[in-house]
Amino acid sequence: MHAPLPGWPTATTVLALEVWDGFSELSYVEIPGPKPSEAQAPARAMTGRLDRRLPNWVVTTDLDTVHRGVAGGGGTPRTEKLLAWHATIAPSLPDQARLLHMHASIPGTTAQTTIDLSTHPMTRRPAVVALRAGTDDADPACASCGPPALPPRQAEQPPGIELDWATPAPQPPSADACLVPDSRRLCVTCRMNAQAVFAAKVPTGPQPDRVIALGAQLGSVFGTELVIPSLAVWPSWFDLRIAGPSSGSWAEVSHALKRAGRWTAHDDHGRFYRGAATGSSSVGVVHKDLTFIPALAADATTLAVEFPSAIDGQGRTASLDLRPEPDSPSR
Numbered sequence: 001m002h003a004p005l006p007g008w009p010t011a012t013t014v015l016a017l018e019v020w021d022g023f024s025e026l027s028y029v030e031i032p033g034p035k036p037s038e039a040q041a042p043a044r045a046m047t048g049r050l051d052r053r054l055p056n057w058v059v060t061t062d063l064d065t066v067h068r069g070v071a072g073g074g075g076t077p078r079t080e081k082l083l084a085w086h087a088t089i090a091p092s093l094p095d096q097a098r099l100l101h102m103h104a105s106i107p108g109t110t111a112q113t114t115i116d117l118s119t120h121p122m123t124r125r126p127a128v129v130a131l132r133a134g135t136d137d138a139d140p141a142c143a144s145c146g147p148p149a150l151p152p153r154q155a156e157q158p159p160g161i162e163l164d165w166a167t168p169a170p171q172p173p174s175a176d177a178c179l180v181p182d183s184r185r186l187c188v189t190c191r192m193n194a195q196a197v198f199a200a201k202v203p204t205g206p207q208p209d210r211v212i213a214l215g216a217q218l219g220s221v222f223g224t225e226l227v228i229p230s231l232a233v234w235p236s237w238f239d240l241r242i243a244g245p246s247s248g249s250w251a252e253v254s255h256a257l258k259r260a261g262r263w264t265a266h267d268d269h270g271r272f273y274r275g276a277a278t279g280s281s282s283v284g285v286v287h288k289d290l291t292f293i294p295a296l297a298a299d300a301t302t303l304a305v306e307f308p309s310a311i312d313g314q315g316r317t318a319s320l321d322l323r324p325e326p327d328s329p330s331r
């Protein structure tokens with residue numbers, strides 16, 4: 001979509017609206033104000049215990065339907081110069097809607113932007129996912145590229161009332177906290193890769209250069225129907241999001257930020273991009289946010305996103321068509 005939100009106190013840009021059965025997921029980015037407070041600390045952003053106010057969203061259409069949303073996950077750990085947010089909006093949009101009026105509000109402030117769906121048509125097309133032969137340089141001792149963490153060991157002593165007081169306090173979450181306990185460190189390759197990606201992710205302006213509506217449907221992968229809805233190209237990197245509605249090994253991976261953190265991609269000119277997971281959430285839909293460097297070349301027409309074999313032991317490649325749909329339905 002690529003629509004700024006004029007009048008909002010921080011530079012905020014609406015990027016994409018994913019329409020699922022029964023609800024929609026709105027993605028938007030925010031350049032925080034000049035004085036980021038403690039409340040914007042990445043760990044707290046992850047848990048949603050923010051003092052800063054996330055907007056309530058109300059979307060109205062030219063069919064007079066009203067759709068209300070609350071901010072879901074987001075925050076983008078370790079990239080506090082650019083915050084990526086998601087909001088879940090319900091109910092879903094009517095098929096015949098042509099205009100979306102998107103209102104954001106916090107007490108004392110409202111802002112609005114209008115999306116014309118004839119110029120931003122809903123996009124949906126299949127993408128080919130192929131198994132990839134060969135192995136990558138996965139390190140079995142690495143929390144990112146190694147196999148899944150074993151489930152936490154159960155206490156070997158039988159539970160008893162007299163033991164309750166002695167239950168040790170849970171460890172505080174680490175900076176890159178994940179919901180699945182995994183004490184393994186990242187291998188050098190994964191660590192260096194993440195450092196390079198996060199170091200490059202410093203915005204020079206409030207908006208991406210372009211947002212490509214992919215609507216790529218990958219079919220059933222890792223136990224769920226996965227989609228890559230859109231791709232945002234920034235001056236020195238690009239972001240995409242892989243989302244699915246439910247379960248399977250994809251859900252396990254998305255519940256843990258450290259898992260499957262190292263990604264790669266190629267375009268049709270053979271240019272190589274390296275990527276890292278920058279966020280994940282199971283609010284609304286289960287998804288993983290990825291950032292690749294460098295910026296996507298302007299003449300790339302396809303992008304092959306290579307799923308790390310750390311997800312289920314098997315490498316896969318999803319081929320995405322970056323060109324506009326030839327006969328986009330102007331719904």
Ligand SMILES: [Zn+2]
Binds near residue numbers: 142143145187189262
């Ligand atoms: Zn690794």
